[in-house]
Amino acid sequence: MNTGKIRVLDLQRSVTAKNDEIAAALRDRFRRNGLFVVNLLSGPGAGKTTLLEKTVQALEGKLRCLVLEGDLRTTNDADRIAGSGADAIQIVTNGVCHLDSKMITSALEGVELDAYDAVVIENVGNLVCPNSFDLGETVRVVVSSVPEGEDKPAKYPFLFEGAEVVLLNKIDLLPHTPFDKEAFWSAIGRVNRSVLRLETSCTTGMGLDGWLRWFQGRAAEWKTAGRETE
Amino acid sequence: MHELSLACSIQEIVEQEIGRRCGGKLRGRVPSLTVRVGSMSGVEPEALSFAWDVTREQGPFPEAHLEIEKIPARALCNRCSRAFLLEESNGECPSCGVCPFRIVEGRELEVRRIVWEDDES
Ligand SMILES: Nc1nc2c(ncn2[C@@H]2O[C@H](COP(=O)(O)OP(=O)(O)OP(=O)(O)O)[C@@H](O)[C@H]2O)c(=O)[nH]1
Ligand SMILES: [Mg+2]
Numbered sequence: 001m002n003t004g005k006i007r008v009l010d011l012q013r014s015v016t017a018k019n020d021e022i023a024a025a026l027r028d029r030f031r032r033n034g035l036f037v038v039n040l041l042s043g044p045g046a047g048k049t050t051l052l053e054k055t056v057q058a059l060e061g062k063l064r065c066l067v068l069e070g071d072l073r074t075t076n077d078a079d080r081i082a083g084s085g086a087d088a089i090q091i092v093t094n095g096v097c098h099l100d101s102k103m104i105t106s107a108l109e110g111v112e113l114d115a116y117d118a119v120v121i122e123n124v125g126n127l128v129c130p131n132s133f134d135l136g137e138t139v140r141v142v143v144s145s146v147p148e149g150e151d152k153p154a155k156y157p158f159l160f161e162g163a164e165v166v167l168l169n170k171i172d173l174l175p176h177t178p179f180d181k182e183a184f185w186s187a188i189g190r191v192n193r194s195v196l197r198l199e200t201s202c203t204t205g206m207g208l209d210g211w212l213r214w215f216q217g218r219a220a221e222w223k224t225a226g227r228e229t230e
Numbered sequence: 231m232h233e234l235s236l237a238c239s240i241q242e243i244v245e246q247e248i249g250r251r252c253g254g255k256l257r258g259r260v261p262s263l264t265v266r267v268g269s270m271s272g273v274e275p276e277a278l279s280f281a282w283d284v285t286r287e288q289g290p291f292p293e294a295h296l297e298i299e300k301i302p303a304r305a306l307c308n309r310c311s312r313a314f315l316l317e318e319s320n321g322e323c324p325s326c327g328v329c330p331f332r333i334v335e336g337r338e339l340e341v342r343r344i345v346w347e348d349d350e351s
């Protein structure tokens with residue numbers, strides 16, 4: 001076998017560039033509609049869907065929400081949201097461990113975004129994979145829960161680094177576990193100083209008022225900002 | 231496993247770069263390519279290697295060996311400006327202890343080099 005001419009191609013090409021490009025187009029579209037978009041991230045079972053059920057119930061008549069539900073296999077989560085009174089679209093990833101911007105684009109095909117003030121995208125429950133994929137969101141919110149232990153921010157700093165809000169959920173379980181709250185928050189503070197720290201229980205409702213205030217305030221602010229840039 | 235989607239993206243980049251250099255029609259062989267993976271990229275190098283071995287089989291360059299250059303996360307202390315490696319530091323600045331820092335390196339996920347053996351005579 002004769003060998004050919006060896007050529008070394010030196011490059012600097014981001015592996016996620018294509019996803020980022022589609023995400024940028026989504027972000028433009030969201031901004032044009034004055035839509036506040038949250039990418040909701042957490043490990044499996046931290047309470048994302050429960051939080052969203054409570055959120056859409058509390059905001060009914062105040063804010064028109066659309067929820068996109070990422071799930072590996074089932075449509076249960078979207079059914080739960082629809083049962084709480086908001087529009088929900090299920091994105092079944094068929095085993096893929098994260099949502100990407102292409103999935104969001106196809107899920108929104110034909111959807112009248114004018115009909116909404118806010119979109120929440122519940123990502124697939126996974127601490128690592130969704131992090132690499134921009135979805136065109138306005139902000140990232142991370143939910144971490146007491147049973148997962150206080151070491152998650154130290155183990156997965158990249159997840160917490162880019163969040164505008166971190167919710168520590170299931171605080172009703174604090175009396176029953178040796179969870180070290182101080183270690184949890186200080187590990188987050190080290191990589192993300194400006195993060196809003198909230199502590200909630202979606203079962204007792206504790207702390208949800210702070211979350212709802214932030215959500216409504218931020219969505220309203222975004223709507224005005226979007227209009228002003230037109 | 232998100233490494234599989236990333237391996238597909240790497241495959242696309244390889245095909246684009248080589249296609250661009252031979253008028254769209256792929257030719258030659260790719261003995262190796264180099265990808266930089268930051269420790270804060272959320273990508274597991276071993277998982278990416280495995281995903282690549284699955285992906286390359288189905289592509290035009292099944293021989294392409296993936297070399298991964300691991301980039302450790304480098305942080306800069308906000309108080310004293312000392313640079314330190316996050317993994318070696320127990321999550322705090324070695325000079326002033328627990329204090330805020332920012333991560334300046336370690337998020338990389340990029341194709342840096344493709345070795346292409348052009349067989350056109
Ligand atoms: N004790 C307690 N349980 C909670 C709380 N919030 C949610 N849960 C429970 O935790 C379990 C998982 O909640 P989900 O809302 O389905 O969690 P999720 O993050 O959407 O899960 P995935 O989508 O599968 O990743 C359910 O059994 C909830 O009832 C809380 O504040 N306290
Ligand atoms: Mg859920």
Ligand SMILES: [Zn+2]
Pocket residue numbers: 307308309310311312323324325326327329
């Ligand atoms: Zn220092």
